[in-house]
Amino acid sequence: DADVTQTPRNRITKTGKRIMLECSQTKGHDRMYWYRQDPGLGLRLIYYSFDVKDINKGEISDGYSVSRQAQAKFSLSLESAIPNQTALYFCATSASLEVGNTDTQYFGPGTRLTVL
Amino acid sequence: AQSVTQPDIHITVSEGASLELRCNYSYGATPYLFWYVQSPGQGLQLLLKYFSGDTLVQGIKGFEAEFKRSQSSFNLRKPSVHWSDAAEYFCAVGAYGYSTLTFGKGTMLLVSP
Numbered sequence: 001d002a003d004v005t006q007t008p009r010n011r012i013t014k015t016g017k018r019i020m021l022e023c024s025q026t027k028g029h030d031r032m033y034w035y036r037q038d039p040g041l042g043l044r045l046i047y048y049s050f051d052v053k054d055i056n057k058g059e060i061s062d063g064y065s066v067s068r069q070a071q072a073k074f075s076l077s078l079e080s081a082i083p084n085q086t087a088l089y090f091c092a093t094s095a096s097l098e099v100g101n102t103d104t105q106y107f108g109p110g111t112r113l114t115v116l
Numbered sequence: 117a118q119s120v121t122q123p124d125i126h127i128t129v130s131e132g133a134s135l136e137l138r139c140n141y142s143y144g145a146t147p148y149l150f151w152y153v154q155s156p157g158q159g160l161q162l163l164l165k166y167f168s169g170d171t172l173v174q175g176i177k178g179f180e181a182e183f184k185r186s187q188s189s190f191n192l193r194k195p196s197v198h199w200s201d202a203a204e205y206f207c208a209v210g211a212y213g214y215s216t217l218t219f220g221k222g223t224m225l226l227v228s229p
Contacts, residue, residue: 004159031214042206042221043160058216083132090159103148103210104216107160 003027004108006091012114013081020109021076023091032074033092033105034058034066043090047056050090050096081115090114117211124222129197137192137223138182139207149179150192150208150217160206166190173194175200180208202227 004025013019023032031050034059035043045058047066055066063085067075078085089112092105129135134224141147150169152160164175171183181192190207204224208217 038146040221043219045216048216092160103217104150104162105151105166106162109159 004091004093004106006089006108008111009109012054014115014116015082017081019078019081019113021089021091021113023074023076023108025072025093025106025108026092026107027093028071029093029095029106030071031046031092031094031096032068034064034074034076035090035092036060036087037090037110038087042104046076050055070078078113081113083115086113086115118147118211118218120207120209120218120220122205122207122223124223125221126224126226127226128226131199132196135192135197135201135225137196137205137207137225139190139192139220140188141190141207141209142188145211148210149181149183150210151175151179151190151192152202152206152208153177154206154222155156155203158209163192186188197225197227199227199229201225 007022022048033048034046037043044060049055050070065077087095088110089106094105150165151163153162163179164173166173173181179194193202193213196219204222207220210217
């Protein structure tokens with residue numbers, strides 16, 4: 001969905017490096033999410049934010065941190081990257097007040113991260 | 117806690133044949149159910165969703181799904197598959213106001229000539 005953008009789209013980094021993945025949205029949604037996708041495991045929730053002052057851990061938050069800089073921006077950081085964090089990362093958004101679409105999530109194109 | 121099972125990891129269908137992808141969920145209250153599709157190298161696109169009302173839901177690209185509470189299922193169907201339907205399909209479950217979705221592990225659809 002062009003309304004949700006992720007940068008970078010691809011990144012190769014080395015073990016121990018700090019890396020930040022960024023997500024921006026122009027949909028006006030208040031809720032934002034970070035997922036990782038691994039082959040055969042589907043999507044797993046890392047962190048989510050219901051508004052700028054609200055940050056919540058998801059299923060697999062260890063080794064990750066997030067920052068909600070504004071309603072439209074939600075960044076994911078790997079403080080010290082390790083090889084098993086190699087995955088495809090997706091940002092998603094949803095609107096809590098969108099009538100009839102309370103929980104519909106809209107996804108960005110993904111960031112492919114490789115940790116060597 | 118909610119959970120989603122997609123029993124089929126891979127499915128191969130001939131072009132023009134009908135398709136059914138299975139999804140079973142576990143959730144105590146009335147669920148919100150979704151099907152997303154991920155084409156190679158792309159993000160996830162919403163195909164259809166069920167919140168309430170008519171249990172047969174129509175989506176984009178000619179897909180439909182039927183909510184069966186008694187079977188805890190939300191299977192995705194298409195009467196005639198096109199080669200462009202080859203992709204990975206994800207079922208997800210949520211709830212009103214809860215806003216975190218639980219995804220299944222996906223079913224990869226291959227379309228043979």
